Amino acid sequence: MESEPVSLIITPTTDTPVAAVMAQVQALLVDVMAELQTHLLSDDDVLGSLSAMEGIGRLVDAGRVMLAADVDARSDTRTQNESLARTRGCATGTDLITMVTRVSAREAKRRVRLGAKTRITQVVGATLPPRYPVVADAxxxxxxxxxxxxxxxxxxxxxPSFLAPTDVDAAERGLVASATGTVTAENEGLPNAxxxxxxxxxxxxxxxxKALLDPDGTAPAEGTVMAARSTFGFGQFRDGLYPLRGGVTPELRGVMNGIFDTYLSAHSQPVPAEPGRFPTAEEQATHEAEEQARIDAGEVIPGADQLEALDPRTGGEKRADILRGVFAAAARDKNTPTMGGAAPLVMVHVNAKDLLDGTGVGWADGVEAPLxxxxxxxxxxxxxxxxxVFAANGEVLQLDMTTRFFTRVQRRAILARDGGCVIPGCLSPPNWAEMHHVIPWYRGGPTNVNNGVALCWYHHHTIDTSGWLIQLVDGAVHVKxxxxxxxxxxxxxxxxxxxxTALGR
Known part of the structure; x- marks a missing residue:
């Protein structure tokens, strides 16, 4: 795209409505957008254009906020003798805004709320400054x-209203300075000023x-009426997922972060090995100690340098798998309460033909979505x-007591041999491991120690697609x-x- 000088001459006068001036600006932007071909820009130009366009967008957003708030104020029958909205056939200011702009009512209300606190107002002939003048100027x-x-x-x-106005003003100036990158009396000499x-x-x-100015209100003491309490629940099934709903207190967030950071941290990664071989136990131990020292020194942020080639999961996916492991371990824990005399477990029902053919779906008790x-x-x-085995009318004809699963003794023996997930570099806790048939059970593979290996949920879930191969040779597990x-x-x-090994894994 060739670069040509662009000029715009605007000469607003008392006879020229501001709307007409804005129409000229809009026409210029339309011409610019029509010629903009981002795929032809250089790296520096595309970033510079992004920054410039964002600057234009901020100015446009500020204008939209101020105008929306003014339209809403003119439509308020409590402060105006004649409602602007009603003179245009609308019930409220929000209705009028949505009709003119075609934005959602939610967006219109959002603009009005912000504009009401950052616009100059006229009351009984007096001009009042914005409630937050520093934010308004920015x-x-x-x-x-x-x-x-x-x-x-x-x-x-x-x-709260009882706080000193000077303290709130200082907070406003400091926050705007942080958002704009300016140096003020509030942040001069501080880190990141x-x-x-x-x-x-x-x-x-x-x-x-807020915690500095109102610590009691930001973090209310336990037992008070206003104290926040963690809550958790599930939304309606959609797009293959159950959305989680709720919130956690800072304390529970800290507990959860501790668990997540432990298993996402950089020291959980394997030592880089030369092509063609895996690291030795001694190399792995040395690498872990060095990585932990770097974390303690602040040189490495836990989870920041995950080897994405080895583990393509996003941070959210990893946290979900960690949470899955925590719940699975809790279900197996002997101290977990039983239900009807049995440990908590997932009952899944599937048609026998579908299971053997690898088609269809399964259904878990208490969950309406299929597996x-x-x-x-x-x-x-x-x-x-x-x-x-069921009859055509649903009658149970046969209940096979033979089950294809690893017994507790077999599981203990496999974990003693494997020490956790057998995939090199995976340090998932052993008690999170699932038992995997090397030769699948539906292909005649036996359920015994010499055909079972330990895999974490993630590697078990992806073993058929990840490319890892597993075999047992004379009772020892080998992988490719x-x-x-x-x-x-x-x-x-x-x-x-x-x-x-003598020195440990």
Whole structure:
């Protein structure tokens, strides 16, 4: 795209409506967008254009916020003799805004709320400044976006009225400085002064200011009426998932973060090995000690340098698998309460023909959504099955007491041999492991120690697609890495219990 100088001459006068001037600006932007071909831009130009377009967007957003708030104020019958909305055939200011702009009512109300606290108001002939003038100035000059402004205004509005106005003003100046990257009296000499933080981090800083100014309100004491309590539940099944609903207190979030960080941390990664071989136990132990020292020194953030080639899961997926392991371990724990005399377990029902053919779905008790047949096969591999024969009318004709699952003694022996998941580099806790048939049970594989290995849920779930191969040679587990890992095509000893070597695993 050729670069040509662009000029726009706007000469607003008392006879020229502001709307006409904005129409000229809009026409210019339409011409720019029509010629914009982002795929032809250089790397520097595309980033510069992104920054410039965002600056334009911030100014446009500020104008939309101010105008929406003004339209809503003019439509308020409590303060206006004649409602602007009603003169245009609308019931409320929000209705009028949505009719003119075609945005949702939710977005219109969002703009009105922010604009009401950042606009100049006229009351009985007097001009009142914005409630949050520093945020208002940053909005109108385009140095702060609506999302960051909303975080600041909403957070400060929650503060109690008995606080000193000077303290709230200081918080406003400090937060705007953090959002815009300016140096003020509030942050001069402090770490990161002059750095502009994104809106997501501004949210955390708002909480810090609130905790400083109103610690009792931000973190109420336990037992008080206003104390927050963790809650958790499931939404309606949609798009293959049950959405989680609820929230956790800071204390529970800290507990959960501790568990997540432990298993996502960098020191849980395997030592880099030369192509064609896996690291020795001594190399792995040395690497883990070095990585832990780097974490303690602050040089490494837990979970920041995951080897994505070895584990393509996102952070959210890893946390979900960790949570799954925690619940699975709790279900197996002897101290977990029983239900009807039995340990908690998942009962899955599947048609016998579907299971053998690898088609259809399964159904878990208490869950209305179906399970894929591959998930059912994995659950049968790990937990076994019990055959029930029904008559056409639903009568139970036969109950097979033979189950295909590893007994507690077999599981204990396999874990003693493998020490956890057999995939090299995986340090998932042993008590989280599932038992896997090397030769699948539906292909005649026996359920015994010499055909069973320990796999974490993730590697068990992906063993048929990840490329890892497993075999037992004279009772010892060997694995072959996927070709894409570049480790050669040799069968190599798998993870084993650290007690098998003199220095430990």
């Amino acid at each position: 909005l109108t000059n385009g140095t702060i976006g609506v999302d960051a402004a909303e975080q600041i205004v909403t957070g400060l509005s929650d503060l 002059g750095f502009a933080f994104p809106a997501d981090l501004i949210r955390g800083q708002v909480l810090q200011w 894929s047949i591959s998930t059912v096969q994995r659950l049968v591999c790990a937990g076994g099955m019990q055959k029930i 890495a996927p070709p894409w890992m570049g480790l050669g095509g040799d069968w190599l000893p798998a993870n084993q219990h650290r007690a098998h």
